[in-house]
Every structure is written in C-alpha cells, then in structure tokens.
Amino acid sequence: MRPSTLLLAASGSAVLAAPTPSLLGDILSLTNNVITTVTSTITNNLAQQVAQLGCTLQTNANKHGQIISSVALTVQAIEVAAKRFTQTCNWSKPGKSYINWSTYKANGVNLGAWLEIEENYDTEWWAANVGSFPDEWTWCSTVGFSVCGPLLEKRYASFFTTADIDKMGAKGINTLRIPTTYAAWTKVPGSMLYSGNQQAYLRTLTNYAIDKYNMHVIVGLHSLPGGVNTLSIGEAFGHDAWFQNATNLDYSFKAIDSILTFIKTSGRQNSFTIAPINEASDNFAGFATPAGLTNDGVNWINTYINGVFSRIAKVDKRIPLMLQDSFFSEQFWSPFYAAGTNLVIDSHIYFFAAAGAYSQYVPAAVCGQAKYIGQGDGKFPVFIGEWSLQTLYNNTIDNRKTLYDTQVYAYQKYASGGAFWNGKMLNTRDTVDGEGKLQDYWSWEGLADAGVVSNTLNQSYC
Structure with a gap:
C-alpha cells in the first residue's frame, strides 16, 4: 500500500454509488429463483474450468480465522519516554541451504518502482516520459509499445543497479523483495503491460546480490491478469477482473511457471x-x-495459492511461498493451510493513515503492534513485507532514526524481519504533515545517505 493508494481507497465509498431501487431491481427480486439457478450454473462452470487447470475451486471461505488488521489501528497519545535503547540483531546468513522462514530473520529492502513503475516514486522521470497518463497500461496502449518499450528498457537498466546492491550490502541488508508485473513472465493476449527484457535485468541484479552479499530474494507478482485490486499496481486503474476468471487464472499459472523456471x-x-x-x-x-x-475473493485466492503450491512441488517443495495477507493477518489465513506447509505470511504495516498517528507516539505503538501482528497464532511465520517512516501527523526529520531503529528491531524480534518500502524514492514534489518531503520518509537510500540507516541500532524505543 502506498500513500496514493490509501487516498484512492478512502474515496472509494464516495465514487461507488450505492444500489438504488429500480424497475430492474424489482424484476430481479421477482425472478429470484431464476437468478439463483443462473448463479449456480456459473459457479459449476467455473469449477469445471478450474478443474481443467488441475485445481479445485475452493468454497470454504467461512473457515477463516481471526481478522487482525495491520492498518486499522488508533495510535494513542502517551507520555513519551526519553530513553532509547541500543539493540543487537542476529541477521540470518542464508548460505547454500534453503531458508526456513520460521527461523530466518530478514533485514530487507524493496526494489519497487523498477520492474513495476509507480508515478510518485520518480516524479521527474514520469513527467518526462509517461506524462499525464495514470499508469503503464494506459500509457502503452495510447503511445504503443514501440514508444513506451525503449523508455522502460532504459529505466530497467538504470533505476536499480549493482551500485545500489553494494550500498545495501554495506549496511547489512540480507533480503531483497522485488515486485514485478506478470508481463515480465508471460504474454497475455490483449494486455497493454510491456513484456521486454525484465528477466535479464533481474538476473543480473539477483545473481550479483546472491553471489557477493549472500542475499535472499523474494520475487513478487504484484499484478495478475485482469487486475487484483483496481489499482495501477494490480494491473491498471479500474481493473479487478482477475477474480472468478479461469482464463486469467490460467495465465497467472503461466507466469508462476515462468518464475519457477527463472529460479x-x-x-x-x-x-x-x-x-x-x-x-x-x-x-x-x-x-x-x-x-x-468478499468470501468469493478469499475462495479464489486460496484456489490460486493451492495451484501455486502444486507447481512449486514439481520443482522443489523447499522453495517457500509468501502469501500477502490483504491486510487480514496471519490468523485469518492460517486455518486454510496444514501445519508444516512451506508458507510465510506477508503483512504490511504503515502509520501514514493510522488514526492519531503523531510521529512522537508511533514508536511505542510499533513495539506493541509488532508483537500481535508478527507472532500471529504461531502456525506460520510472518514477514513485514512493507513498512516506512511517514506518520499521519507531525513528521520530524530528527525522529526518523527512532522510527527506523524501532521498526527494524521490533519486526525481527516478533516476526521474521521485514523489508523497508522503498529502496529509492525520487520525489521532491509531495510534502508531508510536518517537516521535509515525502521522499525523506520513503527512500531507503536517502535515509542511508542521511545517516538514519546505520549498522548500529541505537535509537530503538523498545
């Protein structure tokens, strides 16, 4: 979730009209039996289509566990303690063995806005190349791949390079989380996301990070055919047709197979x-x-994840699967999967929209929230896949070190560590409540240059 994402989500109820009585509605009410029959037929057809892909359509969404939202919280005003603590973290060194996320401790960074572009992470580049188009899909569909393709290739070659990996390695980073679009892995008919040399650039950076710094790499599919969340990061703004669509599921599996081949x-x-x-x-x-x-959405995700597990098993069951929790928590997803499944849950924790989130009060909240989000019910490990430093109110430059050190320490103490979002932000346009610009709170490299990121955690609140 990004700052722009939340603003769109917050306005969702305003732009989606509520149902109103109509003649059509009355007719539908009178023909309820017919509609039920049609719905049942559609469901049966979908189950048959999914079965042809070697999967079983899941129908047990009500089996879910407790919902503990990682973002729906209120930060309480407290008397802020003056003391800060120096903490030591025993970061994992993966070596040549497959990692066990139950014991692995990740000191990670996201390489976002690279192989999946986002406007507010490089505003000057976007203005010069993409212009007023809201996302890659709209841009490429308008100007054509012959125009957007070469510009994207130049970006893939330059936004993150081995020099960035050196900078991260020098600060003890041991994990990279790398978002990609499905277009990096498979070509979907009609898709206007660019398919080019993403895998070649990814290969260069991941080989370098693994060989020189022994880093572990999380390869993420942040978009899926049809769209997974109506946002640009899910495919394109307004796209959410991935759900309940067997054709899109089939192409999703093709992307998974391609990632597994890459690995x-x-x-x-x-x-x-x-x-x-x-x-x-x-x-x-x-x-x-x-x-x-919705329950249908939960069922569709579980159908997909079970299919991914089957495909991983054909390569090697020791390759872990990371399931992003859709802001529902590890406890929610836990009942769907057997104990011992090679599964790690990815939770995202942000304070830029939390009620009452004044910068000075957030460190104490981190210490408490990390425990109940990070430990879950103990069945599956939890990784904090995205976090940042921006708070809703009163951001201060001086408090960044405390916010950074506290989150790094708390997420490795109570969870399997985390990954800061993002490795790089180039945005001097957008401001925050309080001091500085947006990039002062969302750019790991900027924080490293400012001395906020160091090899010593000496400003932790807990």
Missing part, C-alpha cells in the same frame, strides 16, 4: 522465495479493511 535455471535455487500475489481486493470500496475481500 530453477539460476543455479541459486535455494536463494529464492516466490510471492504470487499482493494486496488483493475484490471490493475496492473496502480496500485495506476487513471489507476489502
């Missing part, structure tokens, strides 16, 4: 985790809340 042919198979989905929502009006997924 298998890397010569470094033990160094990867696969993350098949990100921040999914089939009810955008409730995005990032417990209303963001």
